[in-house]
Amino acid sequence: MHRPPTGQQNYGPQFENQQNHQMQQPYFQYSQCTGKKKGLCIGINYTGQKGELKGCINDARNIQRFLCENYGYRKEDIVMLTDDAQNSRQIPTRENIIQAMQWLVRGAQPNDSLFFHYSGHGGSTKDLDGDEADGYDEVIYPVDYDNAGHLVDDIMHDLMVKPLPAGCRLTAIFDSCHSGSALDLPYIYSTEGKVKEPNLAAEAGQGVLSAVSSYARGDMSGVFKSAVGLFKTASGNTQKAQEVARQTKTSPADVISWSGCKDSQTSADAYEAGQATGAMSYAFMTALGRSKEQTYQELLVEIRTILKEKYSQKPQLSSSHPMDTSIMFIC
Template identity: 30%
Template sequence: MSKGISLHIGLNAVDPKHYQGWAGELAACEMDANDMAMIAKTAGFEATTLLTAKASRQSLQGALTQAASVLRTGDIFFLTYSGHGGQVPDTDGDEPDGLDETWCLFDGQLVDDEIYYYLGQFAAGVRLLILSDSCHSGTVIKDIAIAQSVRMDVTQSQIRYRAMPPEIAQRTYLANKTFYDGIGNDPRFRSTRSKINASALLISGCQDNQLSADGTFNGRFTGTLKTVWNGGKFSGGYKNFHGAILARMPRDQTPNYFLVGAPNSTFEQEKPFTVNIG
């Protein structure tokens, strides 16, 4: 029997102390996390949620380390994130646009190099399923110029999006420059994407140059995913799942399908959220 562990992160706000007075309030991220945890539990995962103040850097890092220590070939780890996306300057030269994407956790940002480092702790043969309902999440690469131009439309439309404003990102980075540059210069986090031995599949809320919309009850991406999933009535693999979600999304938010680590076509063909493959 295969083992399934899942972790669901949802932040409706962040700590203004770290983010230079910005609370980053959102409406539906905690609900996203709770709903994805319910789907996971129904599918047979051991599910845990980290909501807002409990979604700290340390708690997420600890949960990832713990899961990696117990999962073996054939097991699955399911990770979801709903919250703001941010960016910090890329100090190790691995990003074409000179910026690392981040997840905005409550007490500080988790840099994409760190995310890949922790995914690299999982053993070969483990399946990693990641859903990220956050802005600029297509391949965890973020373009600041695009972010600035799109924010003008955000203001005009009055839609709440899950993007850290560029001016907040800059102030937060400058106030914590030593900390974030230390992450970028840490040899553990260099070329981490190439060191993943497990098979990781990401379905993101949007493309790199787009924003993910918040909502009243769910984010636009998570709500659409739930509609397609239809309480488990969906049939087909992950590519079909992504395609069905994509077909229901507006043109300005097109979820991405992204693979990293060891190729695993069998994993891609499984019904979403399948735990037992033995």
């Protein structure tokens, strides 16, 4: 096991820059996570609304405490948005979430470490720009989604990934339904540490099966439309979508996302260690609580192992660049 290498990491074929006619090659840079640390934790229980959840606010507070106790974050450098907040600016409305995302990445520098955590409802909507292999964008639901609408993964990518310089880390956790590619990162990894290629037929079947999970969080549409999962297999050209995603969503920054499940699955609103909690948030903290020194591959396997005992959801690891999953996870 080793820490991330320093300096520019080149990958892929060389190409000619049309402006200066010089040969270039795609690159990224790992963060050493030695710079400033900032966090944004969002927990939405939707109290009093249809589809109310129990553990999301607990998740946000638990992650905040976990980061401060284990990774050197300071409480005053972590913005909290929860629907029980007294301050109106800390209520997780669509507008407040957008402003907090902008704050998180503002002034980002190489070797900084930024952390984003979302626990709440997730869903999907028709993809309009051709970068989704299954034909659907992933979304999250602010507390005021009834009036203000949801937040699409393309927008979250534009807000939190595009502004980051090479060598800046953003670690994101989405503990929500249909969150596999919720940050639109084009490289998704298997437990063998290899880049996964989409298998849409299998995904569709998983989508139907996951609907019957007794722990499943409610879909925002109220009723899980099993036909949607099957329809995904017929929509969009898989190879073309993957190509579009890698051309438009790859970044020289060091962005990692851990999601609670595949795009076709739901994430459990669970009860663990004596309190309501999101299953993914609980598994992430439990895995790293057992050992801080784990590779990305080991951590993915450990998180899945913890969840496998009770839940059908399969957490996903994705990144903004091709990565070596045998290096040590740091944040």
